[in-house]
Amino acid sequence: MSSDRHVPTPRLELPGPRLNRLARHERIDWHHHDRHQLIHPGSGLLQVETPAGSWIVPPQRAVWIPAFTDHAHVARTPTRMRSLSFPAATDPVGGAQPAVLVVAPLLRELVAALAEPDPGCTEAELATLQQAAADRLARAERLSLHLPAPVDDRLRAVAALLHRDPADPRSLREFGAAVGASERTLSRLFRAETGLTFPQWRTRLRLHHALDRLAAGRSVTATAADCGYATPSAFIEAFKAAFGTTPSRHRAAP
The missing domain is CATH 1.10.10.60 (Homeodomain-like)
Structure with a gap:
């Protein structure tokens, strides 16, 4: 469930793709970023909360969090939380509200390759993968599965x-x-x-x-x-x- 908060949330840096390994019930408390974020559990089950409601996100789904949106995460099981980030001016998904997206196999592999890159992957190769991920996100099916608070x-x-x-x-x-x-x-x-x-x-x-x-x-x-x-x-x-x-x-x- 979403939190009844009336205080500003901290801004956390989100420089690029990353992997967070979360233990069961581990929580990343309320915060926001100045970049858009795609949150995808490579394994496990993640609860994503916003002031407007919450989502339970399995590996077949991802949540798009627009820049400056307050949110928090709770791992319902041990979870590999992968995330990508995009500048506020670059929005492949569109819309001012968070969205649940279907993670097709190609998008899943792109997110994994970016969040957990091969040590030999060059900056140019990573940039190509990031652009390919943005292209797939623009085509991803949106689902109305969030639980409004x-x-x-x-x-x-x-x-x-x-x-x-x-x-x-x-x-x-x-x-x-x-x-x-x-x-x-x-x-x-x-x-x-x-x-x-x-x-x-x-x-x-x-x-x-x-x-x-x-x-x-x-x-x-x-x-x-x-x-x-x-x-x-x-x-x-x-x-x-x-x-x-x-x-x-x-x-x-x-």
Whole structure:
């Protein structure tokens, strides 16, 4: 979940491609860069947070963080966090907001070659790889998978209950009774603050938690139950609709 912060974040230098090896639960706290950043877990599972919401990022995905955007990272498992940087004036992805991108095989190899370069690679070769990565980023598919963070205190209370237990089966009316708001009010606020209906928002939350559980080694059946799905087949259908693959294939992917 995103942080409720009201103080400036430090600016960290981001001179070029780099690799960070993060232990499970290791956190890189809130900061920003004066350059654009592509964050890609070569292995492991990374949570990327911004004031607007959060993403759970597996190796098949990457997050584009525009320059000057406050963000933080948490490794949900041991993670090899690769990142590329681009000057603020060079924006192959476009847009002022962070974006989740599909990492096709060629882009994956380019990011790996830049973040973990061969010792014999020359500056000219690295510059060629950087340009090729920018070209692939311009073509990368964008996904609407981020979990928007609500602002209203009543919505935040509902969100906290569901983060604590994604399988909580209560209706929005029942959550309203728990947090002191009508179903109609909460429904209107969810649309206004997240751009999603409550069922859509809850589905994204459950899928974010599902990625975390699958990475921890939970079975598909156990993950489905943990995240509130009545049957494994219902979970598989929702997972495939969101990520384009089944939970089993996702877990087996490199």
